[in-house]
Every structure is written in C-alpha cells, then in structure tokens.
C-alpha cells in the first residue's frame with residue numbers, strides 16, 4: 145500500500161505524517177518538492193511514485209490574500225486537485241481531498257447538508273468549490289471532506305492567535321455573529337483513516353474486526369467537522385478559560401470578560417465570510433460509523449500539546 149501526501153508542512157499534513165508513517169510505504173511532499181501551481185510537477189511525482197492513495201492536505205488558504213491572487217488560488221485550489229484526481233484515476237488509485245464551509249454563503253438558518261447548493265462568497269470559496277468538482281468528476285474513488293475552522297498545536301490558526309494576543313492585549317474585540325465548529329486536525333485525520341479503512345483501502349485495526357468491515361466501499365463528499373457549535377467570541381473565551389485552567393496563563397493580560405463581542409460589520413475583511421458555517425454530520429456518522437467529538441475536546445487536547453511544547457522550549 146503506497147500513500148502519497150501533498151501538503152506535508154501544513155496544519156493537516158503534519159498531523160498525517162506520524163499516523164501514515166506507522167502503517168504504510170509513503171511519500172510526503174511539500175512546496176520544496178512540488179510547486180502545486182505547476183501541473184507538470186504534480187504529474188511527475190504521481191507517475192513516478194505510483195501511489196494507491198493520494199491525500200491532498202494542501203491548499204491556498206490565505207482567504208483574504210486570495211482576493212488579490214486569484215490565479216494562484218485557482219491553480220492551487222482548483223487545478224492541482226483536478227490534476228491529482230486525473231492521475232489517481234489513471235492509476236486506479238483513490239484520492240482524499242479537503243474542502244471548506246466557505247463553499248456556502250451562510251444564509252441557511254440550519255446546518256448545511258452535503259446536498260445543499262453552493263454559493264461561495266469569496267475567491268477562496270469559489271476556487272475550493274471548483275476543486276471539489278474537479279476531484280469528483282475525474283476520479284471515481286474519491287473522498288472529499290468539507291471541514292471548518294481548522295486548528296492544531298502547529299501552524300497558524302485562531303486558537304494560537306488568541307493565545308498570542310492574550311499576552312499583549314488587555315481587551316480584544318471578537319466577532320460573535322458567525323457560527324461554526326472549530327475542528328482539530330487530530331479529529332480530521334482520525335475520521336479520514338477510519339473512512340479509508342472501512343473502504344478497504346488501508347489496513348488497520350478495523351480490518352481485523354470482520355463486523356466492522358464494510359462490504360461495499362463508500363466514496364463521495366462528506367461533511368467532517370467537530371460536534372457542537374460556537375461563534376468566534378465564545379470560542380476565544382473558551383480558549384482563554386481552558387488555557388488559564390491548565391496553568392498556561394502566567395503571562396496573560398487578557399481575561400475572558402475583556403473579550404468584547406462585536407458584529408462582523410465592525411470587523412471588515414477583504415473576503416466576506418459566511419455567517420452560518422455549521423455542517424451537518426449525519427452522513428459521515430451513518431456511512432463510516434465514526435465518533436465525532438465535541439469541538440471543546442479538540443481545543444483541550446491541542447492546548448495540552450501546546451503546554452507540553454512550551455515546557456520543552458523552556459526547559
């Protein structure tokens with residue numbers, strides 16, 4: 145079983161490396177090995193390695209910058225996954241790809257289903273949506289997971305920004321009218337591996353249990369976010385509270401009560417964000433029998449990891 149991972153240096157890519165490394169022959173590539181804006185480089189790597197599974201954890205994720213770098217965002221978010229899917233199909237391989245809540249305009253009043261119509265508001269959202277279509281149309285054995293508000297102990301994300309700002313700002317304005325589920329990379333990797341095992345693509349402990357083995361593989365598009373929902377303001381308050389509980393707040397000058405809720409209109413950003421980023425989890429739970437933890441569990445776990453990393457740095 146050969147697995148090829150694109151995006152090894154990103155938040156999600158980094159989370160995959162120790163997990164895949166234990167069970168397979170695999171190659172992980174980052175920007176230095178393959179510029180995703182160049183379709184030929186993608187083709188060469190895939191044709192040389194001949195993977196059984198391609199995992200695409202890469203993307204152009206600078207949401208506001210994408211409004212100015214439209215062509216680069218298109219190459220990385222639309223062309224690259226489309227080329228990966230074409231090559232996967234040629235080899236009879238499977239492809240795993242990730243997409244986003246930003247494919248929606250957020251006007252729906254309840255969580256989005258996989259079947260809801262997409263209306264992206266931004267270049268990032270449009271290029272990711274077209275990337276989904278490119279994967280879907282070009283490779284039969286595809287898994288596309290739509291996720292939201294991704295965070296981990298590594299890389300740049302909202303949780304780490306809040307921890308950093310807590311040490312320098314006594315008050316902080318945070319948006320409280322956009323709703324979604326902060327989703328840890330750990331949760332995404334676990335659910336992805338379960339889906340691949342259930343589809344009989346990768347070996348794992350599930351395979352040993354005949355009751356769990358799925359007779360027919362299930363491919364397609366799935367929402368994959370943490371359980372529960374919150375807004376950015378409540379999320380920030382939770383991070384500060386839990387970090388303080390864990391003894392990580394010795395240099396904090398910010399407290400939860402000094403995080404001020406504001407509406408999105410008071411925090412203009414180049415790319416508009418959906419107000420409703422909630423994604424329904426019924427399909428993925430039913431199909432792959434995965435347990436999806438609450439977003440707070442993911443925050444707690446990543447805070448523990450950050451605390452551990454800080455202790456090592458300070459030792």
Ligand SMILES: NC(=O)c1ccc[n+]([C@@H]2O[C@H](COP(=O)([O-])OP(=O)(O)OC[C@H]3O[C@@H](n4cnc5c(N)ncnc54)[C@H](OP(=O)(O)O)[C@@H]3O)[C@@H](O)[C@H]2O)c1
Nearest residue numbers: 153154155156175179180202203205242244291292293294
């Ligand atoms: N972050 C979120 O909040 C969020 C929310 C919803 C969905 N998603 C989706 O989840 C997936 C994983 O996101 P993430 O947060 O892990 O992203 P990330 O941390 O920004 O990682 C993306 C990776 O893609 C690489 N990349 C970008 N342009 C490239 C190029 N031209 N050539 C080669 N590599 C390139 C980056 O390389 P460098 O490290 O060299 O820059 C980076 O390592 C993506 O599909 C994303 O759209 C993310």
